[in-house]
Amino acid sequence: MRKYLIALIIIVVAFNGLQNLRELNDLAIVKAMGIDITEDGTYKIYAIVSDTSEKESTDKGIIYEAGAESVQETVRLIVDKAPKKLYLAHMETLILSEKIAKEKFMETLDFFIRDNEGSNNFYLFIANQSDSKDIIKTINEEEINMKEMLISSTRYRGNSNTKTLNDNIKDMLRPGRDILVNSCKIVDGKIKIDDMAFFKDWSMIGFLSDDYSIVCNILNNNIENTIITEGENEDLVVSEIISCKTDMSLENEKDVKIKVEVKANISETGKNISIKTAQDTLKVQGILEEKIESYIVTFTDKLKTEYNADLIGIGNLLYRKKSPLFNEEDYLNKVNISVEAEVKIQNQGGVIKKW
Amino acid sequence: MVENDSKKIYSLTYSFVIFTSFLALFIGEGTHLMYNEGKNDTLISAIIGFVLSFALFSITKWIINKNEKEDLFELNKSVFGKTFGNILNIVLWIGFFIVATVILYSLADFFNTEYLPETSINYLKALVLLPIVYVATKELPTIIKGNQILSLISLGLIIFCFIGITDSFEIGNIEPLLNTSKASMSKNILTYFILSSLPLSMLLITSKKNIKDSERLNKNILKLFILSNVCVIAIIIGTILTLGMEYIEIFRFPEYIALKQFSLFNILERIENILAMQYFFNNFGLLSLLFYFLIKLIPKTKFKNYYSILVGIVQIVITDIFFNNTITFLEYVRKYFVWVIGICILIPILLVFFKMLQKSKSNA
Numbered sequence: 001m002r003k004y005l006i007a008l009i010i011i012v013v014a015f016n017g018l019q020n021l022r023e024l025n026d027l028a029i030v031k032a033m034g035i036d037i038t039e040d041g042t043y044k045i046y047a048i049v050s051d052t053s054e055k056e057s058t059d060k061g062i063i064y065e066a067g068a069e070s071v072q073e074t075v076r077l078i079v080d081k082a083p084k085k086l087y088l089a090h091m092e093t094l095i096l097s098e099k100i101a102k103e104k105f106m107e108t109l110d111f112f113i114r115d116n117e118g119s120n121n122f123y124l125f126i127a128n129q130s131d132s133k134d135i136i137k138t139i140n141e142e143e144i145n146m147k148e149m150l151i152s153s154t155r156y157r158g159n160s161n162t163k164t165l166n167d168n169i170k171d172m173l174r175p176g177r178d179i180l181v182n183s184c185k186i187v188d189g190k191i192k193i194d195d196m197a198f199f200k201d202w203s204m205i206g207f208l209s210d211d212y213s214i215v216c217n218i219l220n221n222n223i224e225n226t227i228i229t230e231g232e233n234e235d236l237v238v239s240e241i242i243s244c245k246t247d248m249s250l251e252n253e254k255d256v257k258i259k260v261e262v263k264a265n266i267s268e269t270g271k272n273i274s275i276k277t278a279q280d281t282l283k284v285q286g287i288l289e290e291k292i293e294s295y296i297v298t299f300t301d302k303l304k305t306e307y308n309a310d311l312i313g314i315g316n317l318l319y320r321k322k323s324p325l326f327n328e329e330d331y332l333n334k335v336n337i338s339v340e341a342e343v344k345i346q347n348q349g350g351v352i353k354k355w
Numbered sequence: 356m357v358e359n360d361s362k363k364i365y366s367l368t369y370s371f372v373i374f375t376s377f378l379a380l381f382i383g384e385g386t387h388l389m390y391n392e393g394k395n396d397t398l399i400s401a402i403i404g405f406v407l408s409f410a411l412f413s414i415t416k417w418i419i420n421k422n423e424k425e426d427l428f429e430l431n432k433s434v435f436g437k438t439f440g441n442i443l444n445i446v447l448w449i450g451f452f453i454v455a456t457v458i459l460y461s462l463a464d465f466f467n468t469e470y471l472p473e474t475s476i477n478y479l480k481a482l483v484l485l486p487i488v489y490v491a492t493k494e495l496p497t498i499i500k501g502n503q504i505l506s507l508i509s510l511g512l513i514i515f516c517f518i519g520i521t522d523s524f525e526i527g528n529i530e531p532l533l534n535t536s537k538a539s540m541s542k543n544i545l546t547y548f549i550l551s552s553l554p555l556s557m558l559l560i561t562s563k564k565n566i567k568d569s570e571r572l573n574k575n576i577l578k579l580f581i582l583s584n585v586c587v588i589a590i591i592i593g594t595i596l597t598l599g600m601e602y603i604e605i606f607r608f609p610e611y612i613a614l615k616q617f618s619l620f621n622i623l624e625r626i627e628n629i630l631a632m633q634y635f636f637n638n639f640g641l642l643s644l645l646f647y648f649l650i651k652l653i654p655k656t657k658f659k660n661y662y663s664i665l666v667g668i669v670q671i672v673i674t675d676i677f678f679n680n681t682i683t684f685l686e687y688v689r690k691y692f693v694w695v696i697g698i699c700i701l702i703p704i705l706l707v708f709f710k711m712l713q714k715s716k717s718n719a
Contacts, residue, residue: 174601321531
């Protein structure tokens with residue numbers, strides 16, 4: 001029997017039925033993809049595929065485009081032009097038009113979530129005031145690495161986050177939580193990471209303004225580094241947040257307490273601001289604490305009145321703590337939010353001001 | 356004497372049977388069933404189920420110690436007589452056959468879903484079955500030794516994976532606890548308890564006389580029983596903390612998805628393929644043992660060498676007929692799988708236990 005079995009194993013391996021086997025040369029490796037939708041609901045896909053024929057070292061790829069009624073069909077239609085099947089496992093960026101984000105967000109992402117070849121570890125952007133097509137063309141022309149751009153923006157500005165599609169879906173599925181997605185737009189022919197797009201019930205509602213993107217990231221613990229400016233001219237205090245931790249807790253059924261602990265460095269001060277004693281440090285810390293608290297209070301008020309979306313997961317907190325308020329439609333308006341910021345200044349740039 | 360001794364198995368090697376079976380049964384089908392029913396309370400159910408399954412463990416241990424010469428099938432015949440014993444054996448055979456079929460489909464489905472979506476699932480089943488069919492024709496010590504090696508690798512992989520994934524843990528994901536109904540919680544605890552009976556029944560694959568250091572047997576099976584349960588519970592905690600219940604629910608193999616978040620000091624990333632290996636090793640081990648059980652009970656004829664091939668072919672055909680796709684398969688698993696194990700494996704073992712208990716009392 002042994003010889004029959006060995007023969008069978010050899011036959012099985014020799015007549016390879018593992019049809020997913022593809023040589024590297026057969027792959028059209030996608031770096032970035034943009035999706036637009038026309039008025040009649042047809043998808044238009046623009047994919048930057050690595051140009052393996054290019055001998056010189058360049059990031060410029062080849063843009064292929066196609067249009068059809070479903071994402072899968074459109075992706076396959078590119079085979080006619082490529083002429084290889086698009087390989088999405090190394091895709092880093094997906095750009096969706098505003099129209100898709102507002103009308104067919106999950107329907108469009110469904111293909112990517114199901115696709116077993118892709119890892120869903122790519123970054124999602126909403127094209128702000130531009131078509132995905134233009135953004136994809138600019139990315140390719142300018143040889144922009146959107147991933148690096150996003151990481152830098154998150155690390156040094158704090159107006160974006162480095163959540164991948166996986167993270168976005170995870171957040172989206174959480175009860176009592178609406179999501180934020182990074183956006184980008186073209187300004188003077190250059191790509192810019194722009195205000196974050198906010199969603200409610202899996203559809204995009206609008207864009208946050210720059211400052212509120214930062215506040216929202218502070219509240220969602222997505223901030224790595226950002227700048228806070230308080231006062232003007234002689235009273236100017238510029239501080240650089242180097243670490244930030246936000247804790248949200250439910251004090252009782254409807255009282256939510258937000259506590260923000262910030263470590264910051266002083267990077268610039270006006271004429272009237274001098275930090276020489278511990279008392280001075282406390283004073284500046286107080287100024288910054290007030291500034292952060294007022295930002296957060298304004299933002300949470302906006303969440304209730306203007307955005308009407310739970311972008312910081314208050315509903316999720318109510319759900320996790322089993323508060324009956326969670327089951328009420330307008331729980332956001334019924335919770336009382338109190339904010340406490342605690343700023344610790346770590347250093348003042350290593351100088352004692354004499355000017 | 357020397358030859359007989361060489362056919363004996365070390366108690367520790369033998370005890371790894373529980374480990375393999377536990378992980379193969381729980382990671383994939385068991386956790387899938389429990390997450391769907393118990394949500395975040397799966398963790399509490401698993402801990403309570405683990406505590407309760409000590410009763411089953413004690414029963415199995417008692418049977419092993421009380422009867423030193425017969426395996427489960429022989430024991431049934433000697434305790435209940437030939438007719439009822441044979442009926443009980445057929446019930447057990449059906450139970451093991453269905454479990455083997457489910458495990459086979461689950462393994463093929465895993466490779467089909469995560470790696471080879473364009474490949475025919477029947478081809479994958481055949482590919483998985485080929486080595487198993489071969490291994491099942493070997494002597495029990497060979498199968499069990501192989502199983503121990505695979506289990507040790509698997510254990511190492513689990514520890515490695517768990518350490519690497521801790522960075523992605525979000526404590527908030529565990530909440531809300533105790534949010535499901537009492538009925539769901541009880542159902543989940545019962546599921547864990549009933550599923551535990553299969554790994555424990557695997558210990559009755561042979562008798563104590565075939566164990567080399569039988570004086571250490573009780574201690575070793577207890578150690579491995581605890582280790583297996585701790586691993587299963589750790590995997591449940593790890594998956595919930597990494598993904599959160601809402602995200603877990605959308606995936607067929609959430610443990611695999613959780614490992615996509617793996618990052619060891621940002622150097623080593625995405626090692627979900629390690630879980631694929633561990634998943635394969637455990638399922639391979641359990642399938643080999645189940646096949647050994649299945650073949651053992653078929654009356655010996657001149658075709659006995661081909662029994663394992665025959666069982667394999669029947670399984671491919673049956674899975675092809677009954678499980679058209681993953682959805683029908685999961686529907687079957689949700690509706691009937693626990694019942695099959697309960698009726699075909701747990702009840703026969705309990706019957707044997709009570710009958711033996713009755714006999715030992717009357718003898719005393």
